[in-house]
Amino acid sequence: MDIGVITPSNSTEGSETKDIISAIRKSGNTPVPINIQNIVVKIGRGGVVPHCLSEFTKESRIDLDCAVFRHIGIINDYEQFGQRIWAVRSMEMNGMRTVNNILSWVRASDKLGTLMELSAHGIRVPQTMSGESFFSGYAAVKEFGSAVVKPLRSGKGLGVFKVDDPDVAMHIFSYFTNLSKPIYVQKYLDKVGGGDYRVVVVGGGVIGAEYRKGTGWKSNVAQGAKARAVKPSAELSELAIKAAEAMGLDYAGVDIAETKGGYFVLETNPTVAWAAFKKTTGINPAEHIVRHAIRRSRL
Ligand SMILES: Nc1ncnc2c1ncn2[C@@H]1O[C@H](COP(=O)(O)OP(=O)(O)O)[C@@H](O)[C@H]1O
Ligand SMILES: [Mg+2]
Numbered sequence: 001m002d003i004g005v006i007t008p009s010n011s012t013e014g015s016e017t018k019d020i021i022s023a024i025r026k027s028g029n030t031p032v033p034i035n036i037q038n039i040v041v042k043i044g045r046g047g048v049v050p051h052c053l054s055e056f057t058k059e060s061r062i063d064l065d066c067a068v069f070r071h072i073g074i075i076n077d078y079e080q081f082g083q084r085i086w087a088v089r090s091m092e093m094n095g096m097r098t099v100n101n102i103l104s105w106v107r108a109s110d111k112l113g114t115l116m117e118l119s120a121h122g123i124r125v126p127q128t129m130s131g132e133s134f135f136s137g138y139a140a141v142k143e144f145g146s147a148v149v150k151p152l153r154s155g156k157g158l159g160v161f162k163v164d165d166p167d168v169a170m171h172i173f174s175y176f177t178n179l180s181k182p183i184y185v186q187k188y189l190d191k192v193g194g195g196d197y198r199v200v201v202v203g204g205g206v207i208g209a210e211y212r213k214g215t216g217w218k219s220n221v222a223q224g225a226k227a228r229a230v231k232p233s234a235e236l237s238e239l240a241i242k243a244a245e246a247m248g249l250d251y252a253g254v255d256i257a258e259t260k261g262g263y264f265v266l267e268t269n270p271t272v273a274w275a276a277f278k279k280t281t282g283i284n285p286a287e288h289i290v291r292h293a294i295r296r297s298r299l
Contacts, residue, residue: 008073066297
């Protein structure tokens, strides 16, 4: 069987895609790399038909049973965002099973969309405010006492900062509004042990987990946090599985903070950079993801 691997050409990841391609080959199937920028959607008498552009004007119809989706790439324009999302959707509309499916990926790659969905499913998340008014931002920091401000779409802990003084926050937020940036403010959680858990879920089961702890309050490995493999408790596993399921994700890196008052889900990363996880746990998520994609394609 041919199995698609959807990535952008300007992808910042490398080793994960290579792992997926090797896992597909190991499973006895053929990897078909698809550059998301080369997908051409044609709508006509035959309905919605996805094509792939190869050299110059050569276009061939894409007809795959399943694909592993990674990322839409760096987006420079709002319309480009739409093009890439619907390009993947056009393949799904033609019967291709994507793991993760594009609409779930879009929601999970946005911090506000994620927390809204998790909360609606009864999953505990940090108290959060998101809006476009610096007055609301000011009020939220005042209410939370100690607050964390985040970009809606980011990763690796970049641009995530802590603020305790509502006046300082308001000043910063006024620049946000001038730049049309939303203001996303969250209550700071006092974490037991200072770090958080990363539980990797594939196909409704936990494949492995690690505990990550940095020198400061952020636990991103990209920010120097050290990871160690852990055996997650039944409660932690159930929570991670429930979170991935609530988000409609076939695979996810679920970040969970533990406080004296219990667990809180921080994120359900739908792309999952697993180079560090693989080293720490000896588990290769790519093999699980590919096995799951094959299972899904036969449903
Ligand atoms: N509300 C919070 N309270 C305490 N620490 C937090 C909170 N939110 C995030 N963090 C810490 O900051 C890190 C980065 O935040 P996160 O929301 O995961 O953004 P990113 O997508 O950049 O990883 C997390 O790994 C976590 O350790
Ligand atoms: Mg994170």
